[in-house]
Amino acid sequence: MxxxxxxxxxxxxxxxxxxxxxxxxxxxxxxxxxxxxxxxxxxxxxxxxPRVAVGTGLVAAATAAVFLLPSAVGGDQAFATWTGTPSGLTGKAALDASKACRDNSRPEYKKQLATASTAIAERRGAWTLVVLADHQGFGALCITDESRHLFRDQFGAIGTTPGLPAARALSPVTLGTGSSDGRDLSVITGLAGKDVTAVSYASASHGKVVASVNAGQFALWFPGDELLDANRAGVPVQVTYRDGSTATLKLKL
Structure with a gap:
């Protein structure tokens, strides 16, 4: 030199x-x-x-075995059992889904995962969705195909979002499309203001998709890549408030 x-x-x-x-x-x-x-x-x-752990779209994760042995382990192919309106998980099913989410999430968040509570636990057909959250803005999302008995498909997102939304607002945390085993799914999750009682999305492919809303969190998902560009273009959702009034909010990250 x-x-x-x-x-x-x-x-x-x-x-x-x-x-x-x-x-x-x-x-x-x-x-x-x-x-x-x-x-x-x-x-x-x-x-x-600075690195953003969540809020940049859905993080999809799957083991190599899921890709290698899709027929051997079964699974809900093409999301055949999915439903636009979820049913709540309770009892042992909720405990098992929450434990699996804690165990399979990224180890660097072990401390937050240990103290986070289960804000949302829902089922849409063979699929479960769990949101773990604390009061400091930490959140973890797990969407799992429970019909796979050996190697389960699991999609997830995890991280910390500072601040809380206004009483009649939503703060999206996960917004985008993930893919595993040749299947795409679109997800919207985030923080809900204290006056928000219901959230839904009018999907072009699936009609009305109802979110679970609980403990200051909301979450919905549906098959396909409809939300692939939602982070840039924004996505409208319908919101119902405690006083019975409604509004349309456009969500972007």
């Missing part, structure tokens, strides 16, 4: 400057440049960019 100082010295050897490059002085200068130790390259200051 040649430094700027070395280049300045080498210019003195250029015949155009009038110096004789064959002279003893020129040869000594050239020898000095070629044998001098090379200084380490200047280190550029590192630019730290």
């Amino acid at each position: 040649t430094t700027l100082d070395d280049l300045a010295v080498l210019r003195t050897l250029d015949p155009a400057t009038g110096a004789d490059p064959r002279s003893p002085r020129a040869q000594a200068t050239l020898h000095h440049v070629l044998t001098s130790p090379v200084p380490p390259p200047a280190r550029r200051p590192r630019r730290w960019v």
Whole structure:
């Protein structure tokens, strides 16, 4: 590597400057440049960019075995059992789904997962959805195909969202499309203001999709990639408030 100082010295050897490059002085200068130790390259200051764990769209996760053995492990192919209106999970089913979400989520959030409560636990056909949350803005989402008895498909998102929405507002946390085993699903989850009692989405492919709303959280999902560009374009949802009034809110991340 040649430094700027070395280049300045080498210019003195250029015949155009009038110096004789064959002279003893020129040869000594050239020898000095070629044998001098090379200084380490200047280190550029590192630019730290904050990483967003959630809010950038759905995070899809699946083990390699799910892709290799789809027929051997069964599963709800093409989301055949999915329903637009969920049923609530209770008792042992809710406990099992919540435990699986904690166990399968990213280990760096182990502490938050241990103290987070189950805000939403629902079922749509063979699929369960769980939202774990605390009061500091942490949340974890797990959507699981419970019909796979060996290796289960699971989609998830996890992270922390600062601040709470206004009483009649929604703050989306997960908005987008995920894919596993050749199947796409679209998801909207987030924080719901204290006056929000119901949320729904009018899907072009599936009609009305009703969200679960509980403990300051809301969540809905449906088959397909309809929300693939929703983060940029925004997506309208219908909201019902505690006083019975309704509104349409456009959600974007």
